Amino acid sequence: MRRNGMDEGAHVTHAIEANGARIPLRGLGTWDLRGRSCARIVEQALRFGYRHIDTAEMYDNEREVGEGLRASGVKRADVFVTTKIWPSHFAPPSLERAAKECLVRLRLSEVDLLLLHWPNPHVPLAETLGALGKVKREGLARHIGISNFTVALVDEAVRLSSEPLVCNQIEAHPFLDQTTVIGACRRHGLAVVAYSPIARGQAVRDPLLTEIGKAHGKSAAQVCLRWLVQQDIGVIPRTAKIERLESNAAIFDFTLSDDEMARIGGLAHPRGRVVNYAYSGAPEWD
Numbered sequence: 414m415r416r417n418g419m420d421e422g423a424h425v426t427h428a429i430e431a432n433g434a435r436i437p438l439r440g441l442g443t444w445d446l447r448g449r450s451c452a453r454i455v456e457q458a459l460r461f462g463y464r465h466i467d468t469a470e471m472y473d474n475e476r477e478v479g480e481g482l483r484a485s486g487v488k489r490a491d492v493f494v495t496t497k498i499w500p501s502h503f504a505p506p507s508l509e510r511a512a513k514e515c516l517v518r519l520r521l522s523e524v525d526l527l528l529l530h531w532p533n534p535h536v537p538l539a540e541t542l543g544a545l546g547k548v549k550r551e552g553l554a555r556h557i558g559i560s561n562f563t564v565a566l567v568d569e570a571v572r573l574s575s576e577p578l579v580c581n582q583i584e585a586h587p588f589l590d591q592t593t594v595i596g597a598c599r600r601h602g603l604a605v606v607a608y609s610p611i612a613r614g615q616a617v618r619d620p621l622l623t624e625i626g627k628a629h630g631k632s633a634a635q636v637c638l639r640w641l642v643q644q645d646i647g648v649i650p651r652t653a654k655i656e657r658l659e660s661n662a663a664i665f666d667f668t669l670s671d672d673e674m675a676r677i678g679g680l681a682h683p684r685g686r687v688v689n690y691a692y693s694g695a696p697e698w699d
């Protein structure tokens with residue numbers, strides 16, 4: 414049976430359980446989506462069966478994400494909304510203020526997951542995590558987590574946080590070996606959510622992913638996303654095209670063999686990273 418043009422599994426929410434959170438494995442990324450088209454994509458994604466939306470204060474689209482959520486008619490309790498605090502707001506009073514402003518823009522009383530967007534070496538992590546924990550205890554976020562944290566920083570964050578951290582959102586796709594940081598997350602029970610999961614479109618042109626896709630009647634992008642979710646890694650692909658929402662979601666109706674998983678893992682190379690930014694704390698960001 415197909416509903417809303419999606420495979421049967423589209424309305425089944427596959428999720429990762431992590432330190433008390435249940436994070437839908439398949440989500441929608443919204444970086445660079447703006448205005449009316451952002452609201453429309455979010456609305457359509459939710460209608461199609463997506464139950465996890467990823468935004469950030471830095472994306473300048475939380476208002477539109479909230480509009481899309483309300484327009485979809487999907488119950489608030491059924492959607493997992495993640496937003497992120499920008500590092501220039503990591504000093505305690507600003508973090509709390511920034512979190513409240515996110516909620517005002519989203520027009521929500523709480524988010525499901527509030528992340529520290531990038532590590533900020535200029536603010537003591539203990540202070541930032543203290544503020545993040547307070548925001549959680551005040552009911553502004555159901556769960557808290559981190560993003561772009563290295564192994565050493567994951568260990569440190571877990572040690573310093575009084576509230577459980579549930580997720581590290583990191584760049585992950587077949588062209589980048591993230592085994593070590595994924596191992597650190599798993600040791601601490603944190604979910605891994607992959608950003609840029611199709612390597613900003615690069616996966617679509619890859620010959621091996623295309624070849625494996627042919628054997629399953631799937632596209633290279635679907636194989637790439639499947640490779641991640643089959644390892645229990647969440648995916649939040651972004652698209653501005655409504656017609657791609659459907660195919661990016663149809664990743665739960667086939668299984669890659671161990672051999673295919675290993676061959677795809679072999680695509681990693683030292684220059685595989687597609688997001689080469691690191692927060693520097695330089696004045697232009699403050």
Ligand SMILES: NC(=O)c1ccc[n+]([C@@H]2O[C@H](COP(=O)([O-])OP(=O)(O)OC[C@H]3O[C@@H](n4cnc5c(N)ncnc54)[C@H](OP(=O)(O)O)[C@@H]3O)[C@@H](O)[C@H]2O)c1
Binds near residue numbers: 609613
């Ligand atoms: N925590 C962080 O620091 C961080 C950093 C980066 C990203 N993120 C999050 O992760 C999300 C996803 O990452 P991303 O936006 O960097 O990259 P991505 O999802 O890997 O790739 C997005 C690009 O792929 C294209 N695309 C999507 N589906 C496709 C398909 N089926 N076939 C062909 N092309 C396709 C899109 O173009 P069209 O729009 O034309 O489809 C877009 O150009 C972001 O939107 C954001 O929410 C977080």
